[in-house]
Amino acid sequence: MKSVPPVSGLSRSAGLVAVGTFAVGLLLWVCGAFTFFSDHDAYPWYAKLVLLVAALVIQLSAQLRPAAAFAAMCVLLGLDAWWGPSLPLWIAMSDIVFLCAARGSPTVRRVVVATSGAVTLGLAVAGVVVGSVQVGILIGLVGIAFLLSPVTYAQSMIAARRAVEAEKAAAISxxxxxxxxxxxxxxxxxxxxxxxxxxxxxxxxxxxxxxxxxxxxxxxxxxxxxxxxxxxxxxxxxxxxxxxxxxxxxxxxxxxxxxxxxxxxxxxxxxxxxxxxxxxxxxxxxxxxxxxxxxxxxxxxxxxxxxxxxxxxxxxxxxxxxxxxxxxxxxxxxxxxxxxxxxxxxxxxxxxxxxxxxxxxxxxxxxxxxxxxxxxxxxx
CATH class of the missing domain: 3.30.565.10 (Histidine kinase-like ATPase, C-terminal domain)
Structure with a gap:
């Protein structure tokens, strides 16, 4: 089964989103909200700049290689988990998940959905174990917002695109x-x-x-x-x-x-x-x-x-x-x-x-x- 063909203009909009995410990361840095926990920001300024540039490069590559970009972003988030976690990286991950679900092959989409669900569930359980039930629920909601919501939106977009193509084919017929x-x-x-x-x-x-x-x-x-x-x-x-x-x-x-x-x-x-x-x-x-x-x-x-x-x-x-x-x-x-x-x-x-x-x-x-x-x- 072939992957869903890209929507006209999606590459340009994806590039703009990547640049926008980079700009948002700079603003969060200036505002002191680079990491989820402001009292646990161990990054020097050059490390933050490297993370933002790395996230930008991965986002741009996701337009052509969504599976490789998803894997690279998972590695980057894993490395960032101890010193961060950094909010701009999760925003970039949300965009990559969307691109994978919207433009990847069926296999890529299944892997992304399964991984996103497992990560969300794992973080929620870890929050309950380390903190409390309230912490676990909040972390789960964050995972849903950054990982699962983009999948749902991409699936809705694919369904709408297929409906338009079906209507066009019916009209031609x-x-x-x-x-x-x-x-x-x-x-x-x-x-x-x-x-x-x-x-x-x-x-x-x-x-x-x-x-x-x-x-x-x-x-x-x-x-x-x-x-x-x-x-x-x-x-x-x-x-x-x-x-x-x-x-x-x-x-x-x-x-x-x-x-x-x-x-x-x-x-x-x-x-x-x-x-x-x-x-x-x-x-x-x-x-x-x-x-x-x-x-x-x-x-x-x-x-x-x-x-x-x-x-x-x-x-x-x-x-x-x-x-x-x-x-x-x-x-x-x-x-x-x-x-x-x-x-x-x-x-x-x-x-x-x-x-x-x-x-x-x-x-x-x-x-x-x-x-x-x-x-x-x-x-x-």
């Missing part, structure tokens, strides 16, 4: 999942666009070409083939323009875009009757109605050529209802991608669409809000 979902949605949208812009016109062209081979006068059928080819190309160009644009423009179609599909149906004997017009409705609503009606017309021409087709648009205050019906020549094989696309188109503006057979008549119905839907959705 969520962003990647959102990106993947967005790409999948975009692929599905483009698939529906290609289906709607190409499949209907190409199917009509194939049916018309088949009919033109046996027609006595193929001229009108050829004209319809050309009309569907041009309409399909125009919609493909519009889609390419949207994909190449920098903005978020949406591809829309008008009700008049049904004319080539109506002409193709008429050319193979499927007379189309249109009753109603979504003129005056929002462009998005009109585009959805056109897409659904175009898919229904293409399916009727493909699967039931020669049978009349009825297209009815009814608009009231709140909703617009589209009904496309035609007689069927054989039992339908079930809903395909077109039926799914129609339902998705209607749902994109808060409506619904479905198709099915009633007797020998296949009917597609779509009901959507007549004033559109304000929700952000896919391109109709």
């Amino acid at each position: 969520q962003a990647e999942a959102d990106r993947t979902a967005a790409l999948a949605d975009e692929r599905r949208r483009l698939s529906r666009e290609l289906h709607d812009t190409v499949a209907g016109h190409v199917s009509a062209i194939a049916i018309l070409a088949e009919a033109a081979r046996d027609a006595a006068d193929p001229g009108p059928i050829v004209d319809s083939i050309r009309s569907n080819s041009l309409a399909g190309l125009a919609e493909l160009r519009a889609m390419i323009d949207v994909l190449a644009a920098d903005g978020d423009e949406t591809t829309t179609v008008r009700w008049s875009s049904l004319d080539p599909l109506i002409a193709a149906a008429d050319a193979v004997g499927s007379t189309v009757t249109v009753d109603g017009d979504p003129a005056g409705l929002p462009r998005r609503t009109e585009a959805v109605l056109t897409r659904i009606a175009g898919e229904a017309l293409a399916n009727a021409t493909r699967h039931a050529p020669g049978n009349p087709v009825s297209v009815r648009v009814e608009v009231d205050v709140d909703h617009v209802r589209l009904t496309v019906s035609n007689r069927i020549s054989a039992t339908p094989r079930g809903a395909g991608r077109g039926s799914t696309n129609m339902a998705i188109r209607a749902a994109s503006v808060g409506g619904r669409a479905e198709g099915g057979a009633v007797g020998r008549v296949w009917t597609v119905t779509a009901t959507i809000p007549s004033r559109g839907d304000s929700r952000a959705g896919e391109t109709p």
